[in-house]
Ligand SMILES: Nc1ncnc2c1ncn2[C@@H]1O[C@H](COP(=O)(O)OP(=O)(O)O)[C@@H](O)[C@H]1O
């Protein structure tokens with residue numbers, strides 16, 4: 254316990270980095286993932302194909318491989334970014350694939366008959382999306398998206414392996430000095446758990462808010 | 468338009484063909500529906516009745532032939548097609564109400580979004596329509612809170628809210644418990660009496676006999692026989708229609 258308190262400052266700063274990475278990558282993944290879903294259900298075959306490939310690629314390649322690739326290969330290719338930025342970008346494009354899957358499954362909960370009824374009434378595609386699809390998909394998608402965000406928090410720890418000083422990395426450093434692995438790593442674990450719990454609770458609250466009255 | 472028919476038909480289909488893959492679902496359909504006419508389409512399951520209905524507002528695209536609504540050929544897509552669909556009301560077997568909106572919102576949504584009717588006016592007109600189909604007390608409920616018959620009446624009100632030139636009904640009572648069939652048919656009978664042009668796919672032979680101006684019998688993608696109801700039911704010409712009637716009138 255004392256070991257943690259003695260190093261509170263760098264640990265809090267690292268926690269801040271974890272939270273920042275998660276927030277920025279999370280918002281970016283939500284936006285990108287939603288765009289990928291729109292491409293995936295669009296009437297344009299090229300967009301549909303590209304979106305499908307995007308999801309397949311990122312779901313089937315380990316995040317660690319992507320991080321290593323981005324950190325070591327991109328600078329070689331002439332693209333130099335701060336480490337943390339690189340990690341955020343990789344996390345965002347990676348989690349976007351999972352966001353896209355979650356959103357697509359939400360869209361699929363809408364009975365096709367409703368879409369037909371909307372078309373039969375003379376609504377155009379953007380109106381159908383706005384009035385029929387999005388409000389109903391949103392309800393089905395809150396919990397799965399919450400889970401994607403929790404996974405993102407956990408995955409942000411992988412940034413430690415490429416040198417970003419986020420929570421896991423900082424805790425590891427503290428342990429190298431203090432050599433008290435049990436309280437130090439247990440403490441870090443509890444912090445991750447607290448974050449995950451907070452996201453889960455928030456998702457539950459949001460889901461209740463948008464639930465269909467029956 | 469043409470010399471033979473003095474009034475423009477509300478719906479006209481000429482040589483319409485439609486395949487689903489290898490399946491030839493509509494075979495050279497010729498059909499005209501006059502303004503204010505009620506045409507009831509009957510026939511065995513799988514004969515192409517739904518498909519026929521759905522080609523009229525281009526929910527299904529035909530392979531060959533021409534379809535006109537109120538004299539205008541169906542637009543291929545885009546804004547023009549949306550405008551046409553706004554003029555053609557459709558009622559589905561499964562109601563297809565928007566589950567996240569109240570009954571009144573279901574009715575008022577498209578007039579606001581498509582016709583740019585002011586919200587307040589759309590709401591008032593929606594209430595009047597719900598009144599007319601007898602479910603004004605359910606206006607602020609969600610569809611899942613209504614019985615099947617009430618949902619279908621809401622769906623009819625939703626279609627009517629667009630002030631359509633013609634209404635298409637695809638087996639509107641087939642998903643209903645028997646005790647709710649009557650309330651929906653009553654609404655449809657009222658509409659017919661007010662002069663709505665209607666194409667109704669149904670197995671309700673009583674309704675066909677009472678309300679139809681003409682009964683169209685389909686089998687295997689073709690219009691086999693069409694006649695005023697008295698003639699169709701009492702002096703059935705084709706063997707296939709006789710066999711069909713024998714099977715449905717048995718129970
Ligand atoms: N979307 C579709 N894809 C493939 N086959 C279809 C589709 N819709 C209908 N069919 C087939 O077309 C035939 C006619 O169907 P339908 O028009 O629904 O007949 P009905 O309404 O008279 O029962 C049936 O054999 C049906 O299985």
Ligand SMILES: [Mg+2]
Pocket residue numbers: 516517518638
């Ligand atoms: Mg059918």
